[in-house]
Amino acid sequence: MSLLHDLTNLDLSDSTEKVIAEYIWIGGSGIDMRSKARTLSGPVSDPSKLPKWNYDGSSTGQAPGKDSEVILYPQAIFRDPFRKGNNILVMCDTYTPAGEPIPTNKRSNAAKIFSHPDVIAEELWYGIEQEYTLLQKDVKWPVGWPIGGYPGPQGPYYCGIGADKAWGRDIVDAHYKACLYAGINISGINGEVMPGQWEFQVGPSVGISAADEIWIARYILERITEIAGVVLSFDPKPIQGDWNGAGAHTNYRKGKDILKTGGQHQTWTLTLLLQ
Structure with missing residues (x-):
């Protein structure tokens, strides 16, 4: 070895x-x-x-x-x-x-839109918050959860620390550093509401580069979980019942607004043209 x-x-x-x-x-x-x-x-x-x-x-x-x-x-x-x-x-x-x-191929049409002079003039900035769940390989059950059972109720896990609150941090930190190394504009990470669930943020990035960066960040994360022997899930509801779901929330802002007035922050749940 x-x-x-x-x-x-x-x-x-x-x-x-x-x-x-x-x-x-x-x-x-x-x-x-x-x-x-x-x-x-x-x-x-x-x-x-x-x-x-x-x-x-x-x-x-x-x-x-x-x-x-x-x-x-x-x-x-x-x-x-x-x-x-x-x-x-x-x-x-x-x-x-x-x-x-x-x-x-959704990127081709997206590239046409983002390269239009009127769109370029808007200076569209995106920040994407990608939630995901880490699953035990053989049972497809979240890491840290007892097999066939459940952990304690949600509450202490969001941004939590400790062996009884956070599982998979080595994978999360490895992903964070690997994205920075790759040149991805990753801006942060945090533990999510459901144990075994995490989030990373990409951006602010301009136009279609935000989509390229989030896809490569997903690729890097799946490669790291492959090495770790853990399954990566972007399922919006990996565990049924009163457990937190997972999404990719997209924050949108016009660069001109930021530069000229500071702008009113707008958060949209946006389906990217690159799917």
Whole structure:
């Protein structure tokens, strides 16, 4: 295991200029994330300089078996906290070989809207509060909960500390630091109302970058829970009954209002165009 750890953490810059790019996209359900890696000849910082790539869309619920090729278009680059060095994470959206956005590609239309001069002039800022639940792998029951049973009533868990109030903090802190390393504008974390439930906040970020950042933050979190042997759930109601639900609340503000008048803070429960 020590050798495996050493190999996983090899610093490639000592021996080669080549880097690894992990191409990431949203799967056919609109919730699941997929990724695959490729080798580049050297460091890249501009997504337009990255090659397009393809995958089998029939295996992700995004294309029929008789015409399964889907093309990945790189859209945003982040530093890779897992491989480190010059290696990168690449947020992509998805197209047919003819260059048409596939039906599950919501980013393409969102990019058109956010790049419109009138929208750019509004300087739209977003702050997204993403709640999630950590589940025990084999029983799909929240971490810290007795299997088949329940913890004490809600009350002491929100922003709580202590072995009887907070479970999964190592995962949460690892995610926090990994997002900062990646270049995501993560602004905070906290324990949520239901034990085993947490929240992180991304933003303020401008326009479509907020959506790219929240998706990559979700990807990083799921990779960390994979390592930890814990299941990540974004289910809005993971436990039925009088237990707190989970959502992704979106705070919206016009940058002009902030700069000129301080603006009236508006909070909308917004469905992002990037789903």
